[in-house]
Amino acid sequence: AQTVTQSQPEMSVQEAETVTLSCTYDTSENNYYLFWYKQPPSRQMILVIRQEAYKQQNATENRFSVNFQKAAKSFSLKISDSQLGDTAMYLCAWVDLPGNTGKLIFGQGTTLQVKP
């Protein structure tokens, strides 16, 4: 069965600093997608970044970037120049190709606190 593991329940970072959140997953599939979602205190789920497994290039979105290591099944999120608004729970997720179930498999989440 596919699993996603986030081993850091809580993290903190000073404003303007850089922080990396870890995520590992286990699957026998070759083609899939990986996501990082952000859930701020409002609890609205916000898509941060998406990575397609067949693309070797790491995805980036402004201050957010990933380090995708397919062989190691690792998908970490780097947040640069952290801002107070980045305070949230971050959820790593995996999904297989459409045509299968399309179900997202979530990790346990990492709660990030950005300190002023």
Place this chain on the structure above:
Amino acid sequence: GAVVSQHPSWVICKSGTSVKIECRSLDFQATTMFWYRQFPKQSLMLMATSNEGSKATYEQGVEKDKFLINHASLTLSTLTVTSAHPEDSSFYICSATRGSGEETQYFGPGTRLLVL
């Protein structure tokens, strides 16, 4: 684009009553919708997958007679919590995908249910 709404945003009900939660895709047609439950400081737990015009697929351990899901149109899915009890109190979130080949799930803002 890809906006999903939920109604109501929060509801308080008496034990034994039924509560209906609506999930709507506002600017796209959603062939597949998902319902999640989330406890405080925990990750999302998938309850069921809903496809337009067919019966929902429930995850193991989720009572289908208690959590009735209807996906009658391409823009609306409903979750009815029947004979609600205090242990059903939780945060319920829906998500939707645009269709075949679209693997990104877009999330609604969630519904907070409190059963007294």
